[in-house]
Amino acid sequence: MDYLQLAVELIIGFAALFIMTKILGKTQFAQITPFDFISALILGEMVGNAIFDEDVTISKVLFAILVWGILIYSIEILSQKAQSMRGFLEGKPNIIIDKGKINYSALKKNKLDLNQLQTLAREKGCFSLHEIEYAILETDGSISVLRKHEYETPTKSELNIPYQPVQLPIAFILDGQLKEENLKEAGFDKSWLKQQLSSRNIQNYSDVLYAEWRGDEEKLYITQY
Missing domain, CATH: 3.30.240.20 (bsu07140 like domains)
Structure with missing residues (x-):
């Protein structure tokens, strides 16, 4: 098989599987039901056949992926609309x-x-x-x-610990790159962040592997390369 043709088929197959998986949703990654597991195997096998079987053309595989995707999507909709079918299609705990x-x-x-x-x-x-x-x-x-x-692990209410609001951690720097939208969402600006970095003798964002903010009462957590 020509290497260029193989590369083209790999790229097309990858793109088709990626698009179909995005359409079908994250359950195809998690494989939360036996049906999800089977469908993921079949989709991969279809592309494998196109790559290594010269008698199977990529157009036929793309058509098979499309039909299989429509079938999976239809069954997912059916399981959402008809509760009586969920146990059969998804299984029961x-x-x-x-x-x-x-x-x-x-x-x-x-x-x-x-x-x-x-x-x-x-x-x-x-x-x-x-x-x-x-x-x-x-x-x-x-x-x-x-x-x-x-x-059982006791809860804070059982231990009579005073209530404190929960803060969702926000990443300000990832792999040396500033996440400006996260910084603005937390109510800060670049000058504030530069002050925080300067207080730790850090001059550039590129020197920081990860920086995270966990709330007003928490300090900025910084890890350098």
């Missing part, structure tokens, strides 16, 4: 630990063994299944965990 007791039948139904359950629990910070009151196996294969009362 299953309770695998109920009131502290492992539901073995649910594990068996979902082809999940105890070692896999322990791994999923550790990903949620539970190193002992004894700590879990409820565990739900989600449609994407992860689990949601509700710990027993004695193992």
Whole structure:
């Protein structure tokens, strides 16, 4: 196969998959349902066939991607509009630990063994299944965990900690580049930021790897290269 033709097919295939994935939404990346997982595999396989099978033209693959994308989009709309179809198309969460007791039948139904359950629990910070009151196996294969009362992390209200407003951190500098729109959104200007940098013997934005602001009572967090 001619290298130029291969490069062209790769570029066209990449562009088609990128556009289709943007149209279909972020669930194609997250693969939150079995259907999303299958559709992502099929889309990749279509482009692979076009690249390595000389009998398959790129025009046919683009047509297949278009038809497959329309099919996926239609099913996504159907699952949004018809609640009765969601369980069939997207799957249903299953309770695998109920009131502290492992539901073995649910594990068996979902082809999940105890070692896999322990791994999923550790990903949620539970190193002992004894700590879990409820565990739900989600449609994407992860689990949601509700710990027993004695193992739950206390909230600030339970500890009577005075209320403080929550501030969303804002990045002012990324990879040495000033994010001027973020600076204005936080209510500051370049002169203020330059003063902050000068106080730490930093003269240029390019010397800063990352700078973040976390609220009026927080200092500017700066990391240099």
